[in-house]
Amino acid sequence: MPALNTQLELDDIQGIVLSGYGELPQASFLMLAFGDPEAARRWLGKTLERIDSAAAGRPQGGSRLHLAFTWPGLEHLELSWQALKGFSREFREGQAGSPRRSRILGDDGDSAPERWRWGGPHSRAIHALLMCYAATTEALETLLAEQRQILTEAGIEVVETLASQPLPGGREHFGFRDGISQPKLAGVSASQDKRHLVTPGEFILGYPNARDQYTMRPLVDPIEDPDGLLPEVIQDSDLRDLGRNGSYLVFRQLSQDVHGFWSWLDEVAPNPEARQALAAKMVGRWPDGEPLVKAPRRPAGDGADNDFGYHHEDAEGLRCPFGAHIRRTNPRDMLPPKPGTDDSLEINRRHRLLRRGRAYGPPLAESLAPDDLLSAGDDGQERGLLFLCLNADISRQFEFVQQTWVNNANFAGLHVDNDPLIGARGEGRATFTVQNEPLRRRYHDLPRFVQVRGGAYFFLPGLRALRYLAASPHRLTNGVSAPTAPATLLPDTWWLQAARKFNTAMEVGIGITRRFTRLRNVFDRAFQQPASDAVQAIILRRRRKHAIDADLAIAEERQLAGEEDVTQRITELMSAFLLRTYRHGTAERAGNTKTYGLLTAEFEVLELPDDLRCGLFREPRRFDAWVRFGGPGPRVTPDIRNNGVLSLGVKVTGVPGEMLLDDEEHTQDFSAISAPTFTTPDVYENAKLQRLIGAGLPVWYFLNPFDSHYLDMLLQGLYAKAHGSPFEVSYWSCVPYLYGKGRAFKYRFVPLLESQSQVPLPAPDNYLRLAMLRTLAKVEEVVFEMRIQFQEDPVTMPIEDASVIWTSPEIPVARLRIPRQEFAIAERDRLARELTINPWHALPEHRPLGNQNRARKQIYYETSRVRQRINGEEHFKP
Numbered sequence: 001m002p003a004l005n006t007q008l009e010l011d012d013i014q015g016i017v018l019s020g021y022g023e024l025p026q027a028s029f030l031m032l033a034f035g036d037p038e039a040a041r042r043w044l045g046k047t048l049e050r051i052d053s054a055a056a057g058r059p060q061g062g063s064r065l066h067l068a069f070t071w072p073g074l075e076h077l078e079l080s081w082q083a084l085k086g087f088s089r090e091f092r093e094g095q096a097g098s099p100r101r102s103r104i105l106g107d108d109g110d111s112a113p114e115r116w117r118w119g120g121p122h123s124r125a126i127h128a129l130l131m132c133y134a135a136t137t138e139a140l141e142t143l144l145a146e147q148r149q150i151l152t153e154a155g156i157e158v159v160e161t162l163a164s165q166p167l168p169g170g171r172e173h174f175g176f177r178d179g180i181s182q183p184k185l186a187g188v189s190a191s192q193d194k195r196h197l198v199t200p201g202e203f204i205l206g207y208p209n210a211r212d213q214y215t216m217r218p219l220v221d222p223i224e225d226p227d228g229l230l231p232e233v234i235q236d237s238d239l240r241d242l243g244r245n246g247s248y249l250v251f252r253q254l255s256q257d258v259h260g261f262w263s264w265l266d267e268v269a270p271n272p273e274a275r276q277a278l279a280a281k282m283v284g285r286w287p288d289g290e291p292l293v294k295a296p297r298r299p300a301g302d303g304a305d306n307d308f309g310y311h312h313e314d315a316e317g318l319r320c321p322f323g324a325h326i327r328r329t330n331p332r333d334m335l336p337p338k339p340g341t342d343d344s345l346e347i348n349r350r351h352r353l354l355r356r357g358r359a360y361g362p363p364l365a366e367s368l369a370p371d372d373l374l375s376a377g378d379d380g381q382e383r384g385l386l387f388l389c390l391n392a393d394i395s396r397q398f399e400f401v402q403q404t405w406v407n408n409a410n411f412a413g414l415h416v417d418n419d420p421l422i423g424a425r426g427e428g429r430a431t432f433t434v435q436n437e438p439l440r441r442r443y444h445d446l447p448r449f450v451q452v453r454g455g456a457y458f459f460l461p462g463l464r465a466l467r468y469l470a471a472s473p474h475r476l477t478n479g480v481s482a483p484t485a486p487a488t489l490l491p492d493t494w495w496l497q498a499a500r501k502f503n504t505a506m507e508v509g510i511g512i513t514r515r516f517t518r519l520r521n522v523f524d525r526a527f528q529q530p531a532s533d534a535v536q537a538i539i540l541r542r543r544r545k546h547a548i549d550a551d552l553a554i555a556e557e558r559q560l561a562g563e564e565d566v567t568q569r570i571t572e573l574m575s576a577f578l579l580r581t582y583r584h585g586t587a588e589r590a591g592n593t594k595t596y597g598l599l600t601a602e603f604e605v606l607e608l609p610d611d612l613r614c615g616l617f618r619e620p621r622r623f624d625a626w627v628r629f630g631g632p633g634p635r636v637t638p639d640i641r642n643n644g645v646l647s648l649g650v651k652v653t654g655v656p657g658e659m660l661l662d663d664e665e666h667t668q669d670f671s672a673i674s675a676p677t678f679t680t681p682d683v684y685e686n687a688k689l690q691r692l693i694g695a696g697l698p699v700w701y702f703l704n705p706f707d708s709h710y711l712d713m714l715l716q717g718l719y720a721k722a723h724g725s726p727f728e729v730s731y732w733s734c735v736p737y738l739y740g741k742g743r744a745f746k747y748r749f750v751p752l753l754e755s756q757s758q759v760p761l762p763a764p765d766n767y768l769r770l771a772m773l774r775t776l777a778k779v780e781e782v783v784f785e786m787r788i789q790f791q792e793d794p795v796t797m798p799i800e801d802a803s804v805i806w807t808s809p810e811i812p813v814a815r816l817r818i819p820r821q822e823f824a825i826a827e828r829d830r831l832a833r834e835l836t837i838n839p840w841h842a843l844p845e846h847r848p849l850g851n852q853n854r855a856r857k858q859i860y861y862e863t864s865r866v867r868q869r870i871n872g873e874e875h876f877k878p
């Protein structure tokens with residue numbers, strides 16, 4: 001067995017992991033929903049002081065508190081995306097998270113999550129579990145009153161209180177002694193019994209597991225833990241370990257039909273002795289806990305012994321049936337292919353559970369004796385087990401036990417049975433087989449005795465991890481305004497879920513239309529211009545009617561109220577998105593995310609008439625330049641699934657003169673997209689869009705009838721499509737720039753390439769890059785003409801509104817020549833990630849104008865720094 005000598009950090013492990021707190025028989029479990037994340041963190045900071053570690057030893061009376069979180073809870077505490085992603089899939093998905101999960105667990109019929117009282121798809125989201133233990137009812141009352149008060153003050157709602165009720169003699173409601181058999185933690189327990197000895201890494205994260213490997217757990221980049229709160233990863237890595245000393249906690253409220261159980265037994269058994277014996281066969285132990293393997297016929301009174309195996313003592317199941325509850329849930333040494341050997345025990349060791357359950361509800365009969373339970377009749381009261389268990393890998397441990405052992409009809413050579421006590425019954429009823437000589441005996445029509453009423457998966461962090469969760473999330477921006485609420489702050493109501501589904505459906509729908517590219521091209525030739533003119537006419541009518549911006553001179557800007565706050569908020573949203581999304585070394589841009597290619601080029605200023613000779617265009621000459629062709633964000637997707645708007649970034653180098661930004665010298669950048677209007681008319685609307693992107697609802701931005709952007713949507717829709725090649729698209733600046741004193745211009749890069757590439761179907765993920773490669777293999781150079789147009793009227797050609805297309809004539813001023821070259825290489829892609837295109841890398845003569853340009857100064861600057869920081873890169877100066 002590996003790693004027996006692993007030294008556990010007891011002072012960092014929550015006490016409940018190492019002990020079931022038999023000394024504290026009173027317990028209550030509070031399911032919590034957070035309000036404001038900041039308040040929740042403050043509450044956590046205070047509460048964690050009350051949580052005892054395993055180093056505190058077993059409790060001597062008094063009370064104890066422990067804390068665990070669901071994945072939505074951790075998200076709500078604004079844990080970074082990188083850390084959130086590190087949790088196991090089943091934990092992220094949740095116990096009721098998918099039909100597949102419910103099938104694995106056997107949660108169907110009355111036990112289906114839709115019917116759960118809590119934790120189901122229709123109930124309030126649960127963020128955390130506060131576990132309260134006490135020696136006496138009074139002590140528990142006091143503890144609960146005090147905790148409720150603190151919770152109320154922190155704006156935290158108690159969604160559900162699950163009060164346990166201890167039963168006499170350590171029994172559970174069917175009348176059997178429970179909690180006898182537990183795995184023993186190697187290095188902690190004195191036991192040398194290899195049937196029970198298990199390496200702690202099977203229950204506690206951050207230690208080697210039974211395979212001598214580290215179970216998957218959340219790790220975070222050191223930049224996200226600037227105060228060094230978390231332990232370092234033991235393996236060879238510079239990451240910090242958020243999982244270490246934590247454990248996954250499975251919680252299920254299992255109601256027991258005690259009357260149903262004993263009356264079913266009464267029907268099939270001829271007398272009280274036979275009734276009790278059959279019940280014992282179902283459990284695998286006599287009511288007092290004595291194992292059938294040791295005392296098969298009747299209790300010998302030797303007590304709740306756990307020192308037995310199955311293969312050598314009872315290979316045929318004649319003493320304890322194969323299908324008995326304890327034989328299914330812990331088959332010990334009977335597992336194939338080599339039952340009875342250490343190998344068999346080793347396999348078994350990968351599926352152990354540390355049980356921490358407690359009974360709830362009043363006993364049907366005080367004595368819990370079978371005869372009394374039967375004669376008590378049905379009192380209609382709810383009772384059962386608050387099943388809690390700890391494990392390092394929910395899928396390999398708890399879910400495996402449920403699926404492969406408890407609910408598996410083919411367990412141990414059986415074919416129609418499942419766990420007689422706790423098994424799911426599907427549509428019908430189950431069978432229970434009792435091996436016997438000369439013939440086995442089969443019992444039919446077992447109803448479901450145990451139903452699921454609620455459930456959730458929790459993460460029970462180590463104490464340092466709790467401290468980390470309580471600390472404010474590390475912000476990279478200098479924080480004037482509070483960041484807007486993350487998506488999960490929106491109540492997870494049915495309509496929001498429906499809206500998300502609608503959003504996805506719309507995106508899928510748009511994606512499908514992308515596949516009809518020829519039809520689309522025909523449509524564009526006929527309607528793109530007239531439709532765009534019509535939309536523009538509507539926008540202009542409104543502008544003229546209200547004489548919007550009529551008071552401004554040509555090239556004059558207007559500062560909008562609150563513009564800086566909004567800009568700050570967008571910057572923070574985007575920075576947070578980057579931090580959440582990317583691991584070290586992989587961060588991409590928050591917008592214009594995918595790089596189709598970064599190429600070298602020549603920027604050739606044309607011979608111009610005197611009145612156009614200004615700034616970069618002062619004299620005809622050639623500059624070296626970089627050109628980046630990119631796709632929309634915020635994620636890197638297959639090209640056919642992008643939103644159909646491509647982008648162009650040009651960085652002209654060696655430009656003489658003082659520049660507006662000082663992080664680079666002598667670079668004049670241009671940036672443009674494949675639509676003449678920008679997605680949002682101004683920063684206010686942009687902030688709304690960013691927020692809805694965060695909530696997974698970008699489509700709502702356009703369709704919300706109370707705050708619609710139909711016209712913007714139409715304009716975007718007219719130009720957004722599956723393009724054949726980035727070399728064959730026009731790119732518009734959308735927003736204006738200064739052209740020397742008193743003049744404002746917009747520009748467009750127009751492709752001079754004749755060819756028209758088709759979108760290949762099915763489209764390879766990077767078909768746009770492939771199209772560029774194909775072109776550069778054929779032609780010596782690809783040329784774009786840069787054309788500019790001047791503002792002629794402040795109302796119909798506004799500076800502050802990017803949804804208006806200017807109609808003044810276009811004048812060619814430069815050519816962008818891209819020679820044949822090899823660009824699809826790793827080095828270029830790395831460079832593309834480092835390169836920052838910022839319209840403020842500009843000569844003062846070409847100062848960016850308008851609110852969205854003003855916002856871009858900060859947004860581009862800060863998010864590129866965040867990106868570079870995540871990637872551990874310096875700012876790249878071309």
Ligand code: N7H
Pocket residue numbers: 172173174176177178179180181182254255256283285325326327329330353384385387398401402406421422450
């Ligand atoms: Fe079980 N019961 O009272 O009948 N369980 N259990 N359980 N159970 C055990 O050996 C019971 C449930 C395990 O190591 C005993 O400690 C009831 C679930 C495991 O030999 C009794 C419910 C799961 C063991 C019960 C219930 C398990 C075990 C004997 C539901 C996991 C240890 C006492 C209401 C998926 C086996 C003992 C071993 C023992 C009962 C649920 C697992 C009496 C009533 C959901 C691993």
